[in-house]
Amino acid sequence: xxxxxxxxxxxxxxxxxxxxxxxxxxxxxxxxxxxxxxxxxxxxxxxxxxxxxxxxxxxxxxxxxxxxxxxxxxxxxxxxxxxxxxxxxxxxxxxxxxxxxxxxxxxxxxxxxxxxxxxxxxxxxxxxxxxxxxxxxxxxxxxxxxxxxxxxxxxxxxxxxxxxxxxxxxxxxxxxxxxxxxxxxxxxxxxxxxxxxxxxxxxxxxxxxxxxxxx
Amino acid sequence: xxxxxxxxxxxxxxxxxxxxxxxxxxxxxxxxxxxxxxxxxxxxxxxxxxxxxxxxxxxxxxxxxxxxxxxxxxxxxxxxxxxxxxxxxxxxxxxxxxxxxxxxxxxxxxxxxxxxxxxxxxxxxxxxxxxxxxxxxxxxxxxxxxxxxxxxxxxxxxxxxxxxxxxxxxxxxxxxxxxxxxxxxxxxxxxxxxxxxxxxxxxxxxxxxxxxxxxxxxxxxxxxxxxxxxxxxxxxxxxxxxxxxxxxxxxxxxxxxxxxxxxxxxxxxxxxxxxxxxxxxxxxxxxxxxxxxxxxxxxxxxxxxxxxxxxxxxxxxxxxxxxxxxxxxxxxxxxxxxxxxxxxxxxxxxxxxxxxxxxxxxxxxxxxxxxxxxxxxxxxxxxxxxxxxxx
Numbered sequence: 088x089x090x091x092x093x094x095x096x097x098x099x100x101x102x103x104x105x106x107x108x109x110x111x112x113x114x115x116x117x118x119x120x121x122x123x124x125x126x127x128x129x130x131x132x133x134x135x136x137x138x139x140x141x142x143x144x145x146x147x148x149x150x151x152x153x154x155x156x157x158x159x160x161x162x163x164x165x166x167x168x169x170x171x172x173x174x175x176x177x178x179x180x181x182x183x184x185x186x187x188x189x190x191x192x193x194x195x196x197x198x199x200x201x202x203x204x205x206x207x208x209x210x211x212x213x214x215x216x217x218x219x220x221x222x223x224x225x226x227x228x229x230x231x232x233x234x235x236x237x238x239x240x241x242x243x244x245x246x247x248x249x250x251x252x253x254x255x256x257x258x259x260x261x262x263x264x265x266x267x268x269x270x271x272x273x274x275x276x277x278x279x280x281x282x283x284x285x286x287x288x289x290x291x292x293x294x295x296x297x298x299x300x301x302x
Numbered sequence: 303x304x305x306x307x308x309x310x311x312x313x314x315x316x317x318x319x320x321x322x323x324x325x326x327x328x329x330x331x332x333x334x335x336x337x338x339x340x341x342x343x344x345x346x347x348x349x350x351x352x353x354x355x356x357x358x359x360x361x362x363x364x365x366x367x368x369x370x371x372x373x374x375x376x377x378x379x380x381x382x383x384x385x386x387x388x389x390x391x392x393x394x395x396x397x398x399x400x401x402x403x404x405x406x407x408x409x410x411x412x413x414x415x416x417x418x419x420x421x422x423x424x425x426x427x428x429x430x431x432x433x434x435x436x437x438x439x440x441x442x443x444x445x446x447x448x449x450x451x452x453x454x455x456x457x458x459x460x461x462x463x464x465x466x467x468x469x470x471x472x473x474x475x476x477x478x479x480x481x482x483x484x485x486x487x488x489x490x491x492x493x494x495x496x497x498x499x500x501x502x503x504x505x506x507x508x509x510x511x512x513x514x515x516x517x518x519x520x521x522x523x524x525x526x527x528x529x530x531x532x533x534x535x536x537x538x539x540x541x542x543x544x545x546x547x548x549x550x551x552x553x554x555x556x557x558x559x560x561x562x563x564x565x566x567x568x569x570x571x572x573x574x575x576x577x578x579x580x581x582x583x584x585x586x587x588x589x590x591x592x593x594x595x596x597x598x599x600x601x602x603x604x605x606x607x608x609x610x611x612x613x614x615x616x617x618x619x620x621x622x623x624x625x626x627x628x629x630x631x632x633x634x635x636x637x638x639x640x641x642x643x644x645x646x647x648x649x650x651x652x653x654x655x656x657x658x659x660x661x662x663x664x665x666x667x668x669x670x671x672x673x674x675x676x677x678x679x680x681x682x683x684x685x686x687x688x689x690x691x692x693x
Contacts, residue, residue, distance in 0.1 A: 220498075220504055222504070223477070223502060224503070224504050226500040226504075249392060250392070275392070275393050276445060277393070279325075295500060296570065
């Protein structure tokens with residue numbers, strides 16, 4: 088999946104001279120956690136998170152004092168340079184960036200101009216889509232030998248029945264690296280005929296298990 | 303306690319038939335009716351003949367284009383491609399001749415049950431032909447073409463203006479009914495089911511609580527696979543009592559799928575007949591306490607049609623009549639007649655003997671997990687009690 092399919096294009100931004108107070112207000116009003124800072128050409132020159140803004144705000148215990156700090160320009164607290172991605176990047180790469188750099192948001196730029204934004208929440212939504220749990224389905228787990236060509240062999244069994252596959256995931260089989268687990272979500276309430284087909288084709292079905300069996 | 307109850311029945315229920323080897327088989331209604339007759343619990347005077355739902359009534363919960371598609375499919379005039387859009391012609395809900403009429407009868411039978419109760423002819427009514435809770439506004443799904451529960455509740459709202467509590471104890475999530483009333487604060491839905499992590503339809507999580515004005519009026523209890531009687535009944539009963547007290551319905555509609563049994567081929571729960579005695583008892587008690595007795599019970603899932611469904615469903619009727627479940631041996635003449643047809647040995651007793659299934663290794667953990675789910679499911683009610691009542 089490409090970044091351009093997942094990103095939000097309606098991005099709320101600030102300029103370097105805007106105040107921290109404005110940032111605070113925007114974050115609050117729009118229930119967001121990141122604000123890219125852009126120049127006149129919409130090039131990304133920095134980014135602030137809700138935590139940066141909170142750190143720069145007076146403590147809630149200091150009531151009554153005039154919040155002079157909030158009048159400071161946002162450029163005084165923004166982070167730069169900013170990690171950005173391209174609309175044609177893979178979302179998987181964004182996930183790696185989030186994980187490795189311990190950040191939760193990247194602006195998306197084309198020719199250095201801001202065109203969108205991707206946050207951790209968009210990534211999680213993508214994960215939900217990838218697992219196929221957002222459509223009606225039953226889940227089947229098949230243990231297979233870890234060798235080339237096994238996936239088409241297994242999916243061929245599914246193809247025999249008129250059931251639609253909504254997602255396929257492949258996990259390592261932890262107790263033994265010689266095997267893998269293929270997790271398939273199919274759009275049927277009655278997975279039994281498919282399970283029978285899998286078993287008669289010689290595959291071990293790990294789930295569903297019948298009640299009373301060792302789990 | 304002795305109550306007036308009506309049993310909606312037509313032998314035409316069996317016309318709702320997808321294919322010979324399809325798990326949804328309405329023979330189970332005939333098996334149940336005969337089991338009750340042989341047990342001297344069902345008399346001709348109890349029977350209510352169902353009517354067909356009208357097009358306008360079906361349109362209360364289904365779109366016109368969908369109804370037209372089903373009618374075309376019914377006459378073999380819908381192409382496979384056209385059917386896909388409406389979920390018909392799949393492995394789950396194949397097209398069959400006369401499917402519109404057969405489905406219309408199941409909805410009509412629920413409407414007959416509703417009228418019998420709400421016009422005061424009987425206190426409770428049972429329609430085992432209904433309970434097709436997966437049907438959507440414009441889509442067939444999970445063996446369900448028209449959603450009689452959703453049409454029935456819309457009908458109650460329109461004709462009688464009562465607040466309706468819908469209780470779904472099928473092992474699959476009651477998704478079609480839930481989504482039909484997701485933003486309606488006058489219809490509260492409560493579904494206990496095996497978690498959707500693996501099982502169809504995958505929904506029914508605790509955080510599905512309703513939308514807009516309907517927020518806080520959808521309750522879900524997704525229990526773990528291999529849940530047994532004790533844990534099932536504890537969370538079901540605790541939740542339902544809280545929900546009824548919170549919502550204060552005028553009428554209760556229950557969906558009584560009988561597929562949470564350890565013998566059911568499509569699910570992975572480990573309950574026995576015990577839950578099927580207690581489930582209707584709790585509904586019965588609460589209907590009298592809060593709704594002047596107004597209780598309409600529907601059928602639902604149930605795919606071991608020989609050993610499980612007839613016994614489970616008979617108990618609902620027995621509870622409606624005198625609140626006392628059947629015990630001891632099953633009537634011999636029923637066993638004799640049907641053993642010849644059944645591919646499996648029929649049970650001899652109303653109860654399942656102890657040790658009928660292998661012990662569940664993670665019982666304690668499953669019970670604890672279900673307990674947590676119960677707490678989460680009732681969170682809004684518990685918060686309200688804790689904080690609002692303290693002023």
